[in-house]
Amino acid sequence: MRVLKFGGTSLANPERFMQAADIIEKAHLKSQAAGVLSAPAKITNHLVAIVDKAIAGESFEQNLSEATDIFHNIINGLHAANNKVDREGLLALVEVELKQIQGVAQEAAQSKSLPDSVAATIHCRGEKLSIAMMQAWFEAKGYEVTNINPVEKLLAVGSYLESSVDIAESTKRVDANAIPQKNIVLMAGFTAGNEKGELVLLGRNGSDYSAACLAACLNAECCEIWTDVDGVYTCDPRLVPDAICLESMSYQEAMELSYFGAKVIHPRTIGPLVPLNIPCLIKNTGNPEGKGTYIDGNINDDGLKVKGITNLDNVAMFNVSGSGMQGMVGMAARVFSSMSKAGISVILITQSSSEYSISFCVPAKSAEKALSALESEFAHELLEGCLNPIDVIKDLSVVSVVGDGMRTAKGIAARFFSALAQANISIVAIAQGSSERSISAVVPLNKAIEAVKATHKRLFSNKKVVDMFLVGVGGVGGSLIEQVKQQKEFLAKKDIEIRVCALANSDKMLLNENGLDLDNWQQDLENATQPSDFDVLLSFIKLHHVVNPVFVDCTSAQSVANLYARALKEGFHVVTPNKKANTSSYAYYQEMRENARQSQHKFLYETNVGAGLPVIENLQNLLAAGDEVEKFEGILSGSLSFIFGKLEEGLSLSEATLLAKEKGFTEPDPRDDLSGADVARKLLILAREMGLALEFEDIEVEGVLPKGFSEGMNKEEFLQVLPELDAEFNKRIEAAKAEGKVLRYVGSIVNGKCRVAIEAVDSEHPLYKVKNGENALAFFTRYYSPIPLLLRGYGAGNSVTAAGIFADILRTLHGGAQ
Secondary structure: OEEEEEOHHHHOOHHHHHHHHHHHHHHHHHOOEEEEEOOOOOHHHHHHHHHHHHHHOOOOHHHHHHHHHHHHHHHHHHHHHOOOOOHHHHHHHHHHHHHHHHHHHHHHHHHOOOOHHHHHHHHOHHHHHHHHHHHHHHHHOOOOEEEEOHHHHOEEEEOOOEEEEOHHHHHHHHOHHHOOOOOEEEEEOOEEEOOOOOEEEEOOOOHHHHHHHHHHHHOOOEEEEEEOOOOOEOOOOOOOOOOOEOOEEEHHHHHHHHHOOOOOOOOOOOHHHOOOOOOEEEEEOOOOOOOOEEEEOOOOOOOOOOOEEEEEEEEEEEEEEOHHHOOOOOHHHHHHHHHHHOOOOOOEEEEOOOOOEEEEEEEHHHHHHHHHHHHHHOHHHHHHOOOOOOEEEEEEEEEEEEOHHHHOOOOHHHHHHHHHHHOOOOOOEEEEOOOOOEEEEEEEHHHHHHHHHHHHHHHHOOOEEEEEEEEOOOHHHHHHHHHHHHOHHHHHHOOEEEEEEEEEOOOEEEEOOOOOOOOOHHHHHHOOOEEOOHHHHHHHHHHOOOOOEEEEEOOOOHHHHOOHHHHHHOOOEEEOOOOOOOOOOHHHHHHHHHHHHHHOOOEEOHHHOOOOOOHHHHHHHHHHOOOOEEEEEEEOOHHHHHHHHHHHHOOOHHHHHHHHHHOOOOOOOOHHHHOOHHHHHHHHHHHHHOOOOOOHHHOEEOOOOOOOOOOOOOHHHHHHHHHHHHHHHHHHHHHHHHOOOEEEEEEEEEOOEEEEEEEEEOOOOOOOOOOOOEEEEEEEEOOOOOOOEEEEEEOOOHHHHHHHHHHHHHHOOOOOOO
């Protein structure tokens, strides 16, 4: 005998109902089968709502009507598939049952109450009708059916709405030997009978438990739970799409997972199966060929030390503490006795080794009742001040990691807690059982899903995911997008995925939590209707519980740079070539770094200086190793490097500037380059990296242009008057040449002073040969002297800058703040 239980989603419509029937029939042809059925999906909710609304004096007609429609749809579908199905008889039965429910509800509306004994008979009516429809289907196909009445055969002890089955007595009543071998067996789930013969319920979603009880009574070869997923997953696949479907697990693992919130199996299901060593198989009605998850008494070493991650939401934590608890015998017993007397289930317990406090969690719905019970139990101690006022923390979730293999595996707890820390999730309490089969962390409710995602990623996935939010899609941003597309396959081989979840320009943005399609991103962004709004981005990462969001700013806007401190505080990594943030006030400079440190997120800006050259990283490594920069000199502008190289070749200043503009080296208005302000910003960034607390105003700047030159002119007018400076510049060039020197536009840091100016350098100088758009940075340090550490290469261009940004984005995958 095999027992097969089908949940509401497996019976929701005619197609699924017949699919469930087909599975029962095929099982019966191999070995006699017993089907245990829930109510069709949504029916029990409607029946409970009818009772609740009636008592509250609200209209329940819509619920009654929708329930009727569900039953009629299934019956009509069954009859359409097999006209031997007793359609009229079933419709008449539904009418009788629902009219009776309507009558009871009307009485409840009058009295404003309904006894639990009567409510129980209403709540389970869906299961009764499921059995009637399934029996009619099989009888129409010529099968004989044995319908086990659970009220008569399953003896239960407890309340009308939640009872437990006495397996020993129920086994005698069921009497497997009395059931003909040729018969298909059916039984309604969710219900049993008490010693008075009254109908009682086995708790909400108790049909799994019903099936396990019947399997035990029949000593079945297997108890199969058919549902709408392929088996038990390492976590809820709706939260984590790459959750793994487990092939097997032990009874103990299944009980721990279900206790701590796994939805696929009812917490009490395993209990009746264990004494008889009856395996339980979780299968998908929609995928009957799938393997499912096999649960038995064996501890299976299948390579997975952890079998699952769960979140039990909506709990409240109580902290009973005070000096009066130290050395006081029986305090813990009184705490938990008071909970027992109040009928409150305690979910998790933790106690400090000093005996100063006991903390425990209960369902949030029981919080007020629990507080009242504790205050009553310890009224004297609270009055005398031996105990502190009882502390209650609400809106919590218990996130648990479960697995038999954890007992022998080292480092599971460390990886669990480090995953939470990296996701910036605070831990309220921790508990671990002596079996070492589970570790639980109590976290804020609004962080529970994020905690599950982060933990699953750390324990189960080799894939590293970056969720990129890109602001600025011009030259550099556009090149970055193309590089992300080009590198997709290469990164996939290294288990790295970069999902571009947002693209934004100054006006509008595109969002998709699973990553945007980048094939037509320009057109898609042009057609977007969502205005650009940083608050929307913040809401987005919280709504979708994004684990590794990276805010990438490829603009040069101060307004975007002003968002970095907040972005870091709210859980973003920040990657940017935009120099405005690092050259804002020193107070803001420090705020960004403090927020990065506090949130354990990275602020990366390698491309602020030297574009793709590894300047910042090398400087940071030098300083971290104990070196000290004694002097710095560098050519920090690709455009000015090009211009001064052409001056050396004999071009005039105006000719060299116009050529640089034509080749795209300069900004649209070359005065932005010739002013020296951009070089000054880069120099300030380097100075601050060296520990100098300077402001932008502290940089001494000699521009290429005299002060006030071309003031009030547009860029076209400026280019027309620029030749006026050629003669003066030619004199400086010739004077330098006479000394065997060339002119270079140099940023220097000496004795804590920063200066940007035109300098004449000789052939021995490290910057002498740097021209044609190259950048060069010479660091004279305690270790690198008299020959400096020299970094040299092309430091401008969209592709080079984008590559540097790309490298920074990949660095966010490694832990720790920066």
